[in-house]
Amino acid sequence: MKIPTLETDNLRLRPFSIIDTTAMHQIFNTKNVLKYFPGPRTLTVAQVQRSINRLLDHWQVKGYGLWALESRATGELVGRCGLQHITETDEVEIDFIVSPKFWGRGFATEAGQASLQYGFETLNxxxxxxxxxxxxxxxxxxxxxxxxxxxxETQYFGMAVQRFVKTHPEFLIN
Structure with missing residues (x-):
């Protein structure tokens, strides 16, 4: 499957590439980025490479996944965002990680909106x-x-979480 590229006002949501490994390694290992995620708080370069490969495989298996977020202004890697399948519950989850360098600029919301639109309009x-x-x-x-x-409030991935939802009809109304 050819992974689509989406564009928003400030971002390009594009397929990940192995060349994104170094930038994603820096993002993942910046203080507080993985603070609320299950698993290790620091990742090796090899772990980040495997993560990117899993993201690309997810697209091939499910027909959707996470994109690399790239600044349209600078070409810099901002983070990741998109949709992923939760095996344990058979749900589709929106996921986003943005580098602290770009926090407070609305990039997670902008990429999230594009991801939801793709999920509801393209994937139905x-x-x-x-x-x-x-x-x-x-x-x-x-x-x-x-x-x-x-x-x-519930449990996912072995930890207490809050679960938010959005349904297709809500998307069409908003």
Whole structure:
């Protein structure tokens, strides 16, 4: 499958490449970026390479996945965003990680909106979830700005989380 490229006002959502490894390694290992994620708080270059390969494989298997976020102004890698399948619950989740260098500019919301639009309009998903750690207020704000509604406190990936949802009809109304 050819992974589509999307463009927003400030971002290009494009397929990951192995050449993104160094930049993603720096992003992942910047203080607080993985603070609310399960698993290790630092990643090796080899782990980041495997992660990129898994992201590309996800596209081939599911027909959707995570994009590399690139600044249209500078060409710099901003982070990642897109949709991924949660095997344990058979749900589609919106996921975003933005480098702290770009925090506060609305890039997660901008990329998230493009991802939701792709999920609902192109993939015809009926429901997309957002899973966020209860202390991750910034990501909760992004999900709310995307029109996602708090659904419940629950467990995912072995940790307590808040689950947000957005359904296809809501997307068409907003």
């Amino acid at each position: 998903q009926s429901l997309i979830v957002g899973i966020v750690h209860p202390e991750n207020i910034a990501s909760q704000r992004v999900l709310t700005k995307l029109g996602m509604q708090f659904a419940e």
